[in-house]
Amino acid sequence: MDKSAIFDVIINNIEEIFPQIPREQIRLDGSLVELGANSIDRMEVVTFSMEDLGIKVPLQSLAKIDNLAGLVDLFHKHLHESA
Structure with missing residues (x-):
């Protein structure tokens, strides 16, 4: 998965x-x-994106x-390490 696709996943979670x-x-x-995200909101975006x-x-x-x-970049690195 390229960085653009990863960014799309993050955007989708932010929009949700x-x-x-x-x-x-x-x-x-x-x-x-x-x-405008507080710490809980940020964690939700990160957690949902990692799950996706x-x-x-x-x-x-x-x-x-x-x-x-x-x-x-961090997600891209981890995606390629686990592949």
Whole structure:
């Protein structure tokens, strides 16, 4: 799976949790915090996205992520390690 497809999975989960956020506001260089997500909302997006992708990422790895591009990169790395 390429990074674009991973980003689509994340976008779909953001839209499910935050239906009021227009899709065009969700950018790779943006963060969930900028979109108004609290810690529980962010965890839901991450957890649902990992479930959809069939991966498990150590939670401590998420602490270093500051935008959606970093999340995509982390998920991409884990997808290819588990393949």
